Amino acid sequence: MKTFHAEEQKRHDPKMFLSSGAPQPNPEKPERIERLLSGARAAGSEIIRPRDHGLKPISAIHTPEYLDFLQNIFLRWQRIEGASEEVIPNIHPLVRSGRYPASAVGQAGYHMADTACPISADTWGSACWSAWSAVEATEAVLAGERSAYALCRPPGHHAFADVAGGFCFFNNSAIAAQHLLGSSKRVAILDVDLHHGNGTQGIFYRRNDVLTVSIHADPVRFYPFFWGHADERGDGEGLGYNLNLPLPRQTADAGFLEALSAALRRIQSFAPDALVVALGLDAYEGDPFGGLSVSTQGFSRIAEEIAALGLPTVIVQEGGYLCDALGDNLTAFLTGYAST
Numbered sequence: 001m002k003t004f005h006a007e008e009q010k011r012h013d014p015k016m017f018l019s020s021g022a023p024q025p026n027p028e029k030p031e032r033i034e035r036l037l038s039g040a041r042a043a044g045s046e047i048i049r050p051r052d053h054g055l056k057p058i059s060a061i062h063t064p065e066y067l068d069f070l071q072n073i074f075l076r077w078q079r080i081e082g083a084s085e086e087v088i089p090n091i092h093p094l095v096r097s098g099r100y101p102a103s104a105v106g107q108a109g110y111h112m113a114d115t116a117c118p119i120s121a122d123t124w125g126s127a128c129w130s131a132w133s134a135v136e137a138t139e140a141v142l143a144g145e146r147s148a149y150a151l152c153r154p155p156g157h158h159a160f161a162d163v164a165g166g167f168c169f170f171n172n173s174a175i176a177a178q179h180l181l182g183s184s185k186r187v188a189i190l191d192v193d194l195h196h197g198n199g200t201q202g203i204f205y206r207r208n209d210v211l212t213v214s215i216h217a218d219p220v221r222f223y224p225f226f227w228g229h230a231d232e233r234g235d236g237e238g239l240g241y242n243l244n245l246p247l248p249r250q251t252a253d254a255g256f257l258e259a260l261s262a263a264l265r266r267i268q269s270f271a272p273d274a275l276v277v278a279l280g281l282d283a284y285e286g287d288p289f290g291g292l293s294v295s296t297q298g299f300s301r302i303a304e305e306i307a308a309l310g311l312p313t314v315i316v317q318e319g320g321y322l323c324d325a326l327g328d329n330l331t332a333f334l335t336g337y338a339s340t
């Protein structure tokens with residue numbers, strides 16, 4: 001399986017975020033890329049640089065207002081006297097149907113869900129290349145590859161059409177799914193990240209051409225709190241096309257694989273032409289977020305089960321934070337997928 005990745009994705013280097021109100025070093029570090037690249041190489045994957053695909057595939061998911069904000073907010077922020085070095089919001093609209101703010105501070109609150117995605121001079125470029133890695137992997141699958149892996153970083157599944165959040169700016173998995181729809185009628189997204197894929201759910205919530213399925217730690221006491229519950233099933237035409245499978249904290253391989261069976265049954269009944277896997281590796285038992293307890297071998301089993309669907313598959317990197325096994329967990333997933 002080929003890996004798609006551009007070195008510009010490393011430049012975005014957020015310094016901090018607030019965790020339970022306390023400033024902490026931001027865990028979405030460029031070093032994740034080194035670990036994941038060595039994990040991909042250990043699985044025998046060739047690393048390929050994506051082309052610049054421009055804004056078209058990104059704007060198929062994200063609004064013009066949001067793209068303009070992300071591209072220009074860093075420079076605008078620098079003009080505010082006494083402002084922080086990185087763009088971090090401090091006020092949010094309770095209801096987003098009101099007037100669109102003209103000020104940089106107002107727009108930061110409008111377009112950023114939390115403090116986890118600080119914007120620096122390099123954020124826009126890294127986010128674009130991350131999205132283009134997903135696009136290029138999608139094109140490889142459209143050209144006939146059975147599967148392709150996009151080493152997307154920054155990650156994407158917490159980003160809505162016009163809101164960044166949870167370390168995410170562009171929703172790479174949604175961009176891949178929309179790009180697949182160019183030649184597919186129905187696409188499924190299976191999100192196995194520790195956290196609920198709230199942005200992906202939000203983007204496709206009223207649609208029935210993209211099935212969204214997410215397995216994650218129960219948000220009742222876990223990020224992203226407001227989404228990811230089992231009773232969120234979609235709306236309007238999309239009713240029944242969103243499936244959330246929240247798991248109790250510290251669920252290990254057996255419990256995860258049981259939820260995965262339910263997810264795969266739903267995907268089979270939807271009968272998609274292609275699949276996007278939003279591959280978070282933070283469900284790992286040794287991940288610093290400590291939410292679930294999947295083992296390295298568990299990722300291999302998860303991949304085998306997904307591969308058995310026999311669908312053309314774009315694998316998009318989401319979370320998974322610095323720990324000794326980060327690279328090994330990717331190797332386990334990619335080798336498990338290829339062995340089936």
Ligand SMILES: [Zn+2]
Nearest residue numbers: 193194195319
């Ligand atoms: Zn995550």
